[in-house]
Amino acid sequence: MRLAGAAAALVSVLALAGCGSDGTSSSLPSTGDDVPAGTPSVAAVPVDPPSPTATATASRPNPGATLITSDSEFGPMLYDDSGQPIYLFTAESGPSPACYDECAADWPPVLTSGAPQATAGVRPRLLGSTRRSDGGTQVTYAGHPLYYYAHEGKYQVLCHDVDEYGGTWLVVRPNGTPPPG
Numbered sequence: 001m002r003l004a005g006a007a008a009a010l011v012s013v014l015a016l017a018g019c020g021s022d023g024t025s026s027s028l029p030s031t032g033d034d035v036p037a038g039t040p041s042v043a044a045v046p047v048d049p050p051s052p053t054a055t056a057t058a059s060r061p062n063p064g065a066t067l068i069t070s071d072s073e074f075g076p077m078l079y080d081d082s083g084q085p086i087y088l089f090t091a092e093s094g095p096s097p098a099c100y101d102e103c104a105a106d107w108p109p110v111l112t113s114g115a116p117q118a119t120a121g122v123r124p125r126l127l128g129s130t131r132r133s134d135g136g137t138q139v140t141y142a143g144h145p146l147y148y149y150a151h152e153g154k155y156q157v158l159c160h161d162v163d164e165y166g167g168t169w170l171v172v173r174p175n176g177t178p179p180p181g
Helices: 002-017 102-106
Strands: 066-070 077-080 087-089 127-131 137-141 162-164 167-171
Touching: none
Parallel strands: none
Antiparallel strands: 066 077, 087 167, 127 137, 162 167
8 A cells, every 4th residue: 555655646647757846726707917919719620429429428519528617826817617727838829739649648639529608707709619630620719729727626737938839838827918027
């Protein structure tokens, strides 16, 4: 049993080593910031309906990924509806994802099988999706493909302003931009 505890501690240390500072945030809802002037509206890319093998009940509507806002040490930011922090990747200059393979193992894309959904504080006109070259449909916000960090807990923000895989990973504010430097 002592060996299992030591292994779990080592895994935790290794998970934190791949990313920046240790920080957490609260789960209080937020209304967010204003959309900056000139921010383009992003339309959702049509999504193929899920196959019967992908869903147990094909008759039940699939609303897609749901984004929420909540406070963090960086101010209001985006999370998925389970509380996973959401990031953008500065190596991407448009809606085409650039994070695959090893990158996507550490930074999984926010995928959806239906139209992405917005809750209070999330700007529906900034929410969209894009096709990935590996066949998935990735959620976008203000034209940025969205990602999680694979080694974070709910409402745990460890990887803001971290340089990995040829770019910087930044949390996303409700207006679609990262927090100021």
